[in-house]
Amino acid sequence: MSKYTTFPDATDDHNPFQDPSVTQHSSNTGFATLDLYNPFDNSTAGPPPPYEVTSPPVPPPAQTPPSRITPTEPRSYGSYGTQSAVNATTADLLKKQEELERKAKELERRERELDAHALGPGASRQNNWPPLPSFCPVGPCFYQDINVEIGQSFQRIVTTMYYYWMFTACTLLFNLISCMAVFFVDASNGVGFGLAILWVILFTPCSFICWYRPVYKAFRSDSSFNFFIFFFVFFAQLVLYVIMTIGIPGWGYSGWIVSLAALRTNKAVGGIMMLNAVLFTAQAALGVVLLKRVHSLYRQTTASFEKAQAEFATGVLSNQAVRQAAANATVSAAQGAYAAPR
Known part of the structure; x- marks a missing residue:
């Protein structure tokens, strides 16, 4: 008992793992370890059974997940809705931009x-x-x-009349080119070429002053007097356009008669004049349509013949030159009456 109760000195370097009982047990590998030995089991006597190394359990075979059948076409989740939203947003932005402009x-x-x-x-x-x-x-x-x-309701017709005036000016210029081509082919058509130059120089500014400016001022200030000036001058201009379309020889117009005659002598010159005759025809037809259009708008305004007379009288009386001429005529008549013998 003394060897079990005697404590070693503090100075001794004692290693508990070098104890003989421990080393003897660890060296004997024929006995089971403590995790397999139960000291409280009285059914068996003697030392514990020898240790047998057990093989690790075989893991169950891994089950492969069932394969999913994927469609042949790849899905694009949300692509249709996203594209529709983008298109709707773009259309909305364009609409807002137009409204802002x-x-x-x-x-x-x-x-x-x-x-x-x-x-x-x-x-x-x-x-x-x-x-x-x-x-x-x-x-x-x-x-x-x-x-x-010009008021917003009349801007379109006034703009159309302005473009129509430009179209008539270009038609007259093309008529000059046609008559010049005829003159180069046949020198006997010099009169027509000279008249074509005159028509371009004369009709281009006169048409602007005599019928475009009146219709412009009529819609600008609802002037009855300018409406009547436009109707009178523009109707006379339409009659002249019809004469241009006919194309009387020697008048300086490349109408249908002159064009058909030139087509027999020279096909190239005749083709140019035929094109000019088509432009004259379109010019006359558009003139009739625009005259009816302006007349319909005139009936929607407050213009009338009585207002035209009143505007004419007011304009004449308010004109400084007319008033001066009337005053001079009155003074001359008075002086003549006073100087006459009694």
């Missing part, structure tokens, strides 16, 4: 109208037509701005 133009037009009204009726505006370059010695003769001076 329209509002910007309307605001610009109103600003210009306010500027025009701020000038007052007696104020003079700077002329802007015809748009001549700055180095030209002759400046513009008229002030013209359809978006400012």
Whole structure:
């Protein structure tokens, strides 16, 4: 017992794992380890059974997940809805942009109208037509701005009439080219070529002053007098357009008669004149349509023949030159009556 109760000295370097009982047990591998030996089991006597190394359990075979049948076409989840949303957003943005542009133009037009009204009726505006370059010695003769001076309901017809005037001017210029081509082929057509030059120089400015400016001023200020001037002059112009379309020889018009005659002598010149005859025909037809259109709009306004007479009388009496001439005539008549012998 003494060997079990005797404690070693503190100075001794004692290693508990070097104890003989421990080393003897660890060296004997024929006995089971403590995890297999139960000391409280009295059914068996003697030492524990020898240790047998057990093989690790075989893991169950891994089951492969069932294969999914994928469709032949790849799915694109949300692509249709996303594309539809993008298209709807783009259309909405374009619509808003158009609306903003329209509002910007309307605001610009109103600003210009306010500027025009701020000038007052007696104020003079700077002329802007015809748009001549700055180095030209002759400046513009008229002030013209359809978006400012013409009401919104009449801007379209006035713009159409302006384009129609430009079309007639281009037709007359092409008529000059046609007559020049005929003159180069046949020198006996010099009279027609000279008259074609005259018609371009004469009709282009006269048509602008005599019927376009009256219809412009008529829709600008609802002037009955200018409406009647336009109807009279434009109807006479339409009669002249019909004569141009007919093409009487020697009158300087490349109408149908002259074109068919030139087609027999020279096909190239005849083709040019035939094209000019088509332009004259379209010019006359469009003139009739526009005359009816202006007349229908005239009936929608407050213009009348009585107002035209009143405007004419007011315009004549307010004209300084007419008043001066009337005063001079009155003074001369009075002096003559006073100097006459009694």
